[in-house]
Amino acid sequence: KTAHHPLVYLNGEIVETQNATLPVTTQAFNYGTGVFEGIRGYISHEGENVNIFRLDEHIRRLLNSASLLLIDDIPTADEIQKSILNLLRLNNARSDCYIRPLAFKQHLLPGSGFGVKLSGVSSGLSINTLNMRSYVKQDGIRCTFSSWRRIADNAIPVRAKITGSYVNSALAIESARLSGFDDAFMLNTHGNLSEATTSNIFIVKENKIITPPVNAHILEGITRATVIILAKERLGLEVEERDILPSEVLMADECFLSGTGVEISPVIQIDHHHLKSINDESTTLSIRNIYQQVVRGEIDNFSSWLTPVY
Ligand code: PMP
Numbered sequence: 001k002t003a004h005h006p007l008v009y010l011n012g013e014i015v016e017t018q019n020a021t022l023p024v025t026t027q028a029f030n031y032g033t034g035v036f037e038g039i040r041g042y043i044s045h046e047g048e049n050v051n052i053f054r055l056d057e058h059i060r061r062l063l064n065s066a067s068l069l070l071i072d073d074i075p076t077a078d079e080i081q082k083s084i085l086n087l088l089r090l091n092n093a094r095s096d097c098y099i100r101p102l103a104f105k106q107h108l109l110p111g112s113g114f115g116v117k118l119s120g121v122s123s124g125l126s127i128n129t130l131n132m133r134s135y136v137k138q139d140g141i142r143c144t145f146s147s148w149r150r151i152a153d154n155a156i157p158v159r160a161k162i163t164g165s166y167v168n169s170a171l172a173i174e175s176a177r178l179s180g181f182d183d184a185f186m187l188n189t190h191g192n193l194s195e196a197t198t199s200n201i202f203i204v205k206e207n208k209i210i211t212p213p214v215n216a217h218i219l220e221g222i223t224r225a226t227v228i229i230l231a232k233e234r235l236g237l238e239v240e241e242r243d244i245l246p247s248e249v250l251m252a253d254e255c256f257l258s259g260t261g262v263e264i265s266p267v268i269q270i271d272h273h274h275l276k277s278i279n280d281e282s283t284t285l286s287i288r289n290i291y292q293q294v295v296r297g298e299i300d301n302f303s304s305w306l307t308p309v310y
Contacts, residue, residue, distance in 0.1 A: 002098070002132045005091035009083050009127035012075075014090060020126065027105035027121050032164020034104035035065035038198075038260045040132070041088065041097040041309060045296040050093055051306035053260075053295050055081060057222045059101075065160035066103045070118040074103050074125045081307070087127055088309045098132040098261075101125065104163070135261070137182070140268030140278055143196065145246055146172040146184035150194035150217050158217045169197035183257065185249070185270070188217040193244040199259030200224040203244065203252035204283045210248075213241040223258040223291075226305075230290050234299075237283070256284040264288035 008020040028034035037058045041050045059077045066074060075083065084099055105121045112120030151158060151168045158165070176184035176197075185201060188194040193212050195201055200221040202211045209231050214220050231237040249255055255267040255275055266284045268275055278285055294302045
C-alpha cells in the first residue's frame with residue numbers, strides 16, 4: 001500500500017502536496033531534462049526507528065546525474081540529505097517509506113533564447129515521500145523479452161537516472177503488462193541482456209551468480225552493488241559480471257531482479273519458459289533474506305549503510 005505524505009519539499013520550501021506545482025513552461029516537463037532517485041526507508045527490526053538505506057550512494061548518484069545535465073545550481077549532498085530527513089520528520093514517517101528527490105531544469109534565464117538546451121536554464125529540486133511496503137509478489141514474477149531495445153549509452157547516458165530515459169522503460173513495461181507479464185527484460189543494441197525496466201538482472205548457475213557488466217548499457221544499481229557484496233561476503237558465492245545472451249537466461253537455474261523498488265524479486269517464468277520454483281534451498285531466497293536483514297539493521301557489519309531518521 002502506498003500513501004502520499006502531505007508535505008513536499010520544493011525549491012527550498014515545505015509546501016502541501018497540492019500546492020507543490022510548477023508552470024507548464026518548466027523545461028524538464030517539456031524535454032525530459034530532470035534526474036531523480038528512488039530511495040527506501042525501512043522500519044528497524046526492533047521497530048524503533050526508520051532507517052534510510054544507502055542514502056549517501058543515492059545522493060552521490062543524483063548529483064552525478066545532475067552534473068551531466070548541467071543541473072548545477074542546486075543544494076549540496078549534505079543539504080539534500082538534511083532536507084530529506086527533515087521532510088520525513090515533518091511527515092511523521094513511522095513506517096516503510098519511499099523517497100523521491102528530483103533535480104530538474106526549470107526556467108530560461110534572462111537573455112537566454114527559447115529552445116532545447118541545458119545551459120542558460122535555472123535548476124530546481126523537489127523531494128516527495130510516500131509510505132511504501134514491499135510491492136512485488138513474494139513467490140515470483142513473470143517476465144518477457146521486450147522488443148524495445150534499452151537506450152544506448154551514446155544516445156542518452158545510461159549511468160545517469162534521467163527522467164526522459166523512462167519513456168523507454170514505460171513503453172517496455174506497458175507492452176509486457178498488456179501481454180500478461182509483470183516486467184520486461186531489455187536487450188542492449190548488441191543483443192546482450194541489459195536490465196529490466198526499473199531493476200537489474202541476475203541469473204544463478206551452479207552456485208554462481210552472474211549479472212551483466214556495467215558496460216552492458218545498464219543503470220549501475222545500488223541494489224546490484226549491494227547484492228554483489230552480500231553474495232561474496234556473506235554467502236561465499238562466486239560473482240561474475242559478464243555479457244549474457246538471452247538463451248543463457250532461459251537455461252539458468254534461477255533468475256532474480258534487484259532494485260530499490262522491487263528489492264530482490266525472483267523470476268519464475270520468462271516468456272513461455274518456466275524456471276525452477278523458489279524453495280528454501282534457492283540462492284535467490286538466501287539473497288533476499290540477507291538483504292532484508294541488512295536493510296532492517298539486523299546485521300551490524302552493514303549498519304554504515306543505514307541513516308536513522310529519528
Ligand atoms: N535500472 C533501472 C533502469 C532503474 O530504474 C533502477 C531503479 N533505480 C535500477 C536499475 C536499480 O537501481 P537501484 O538498485 O539503484 O534502485
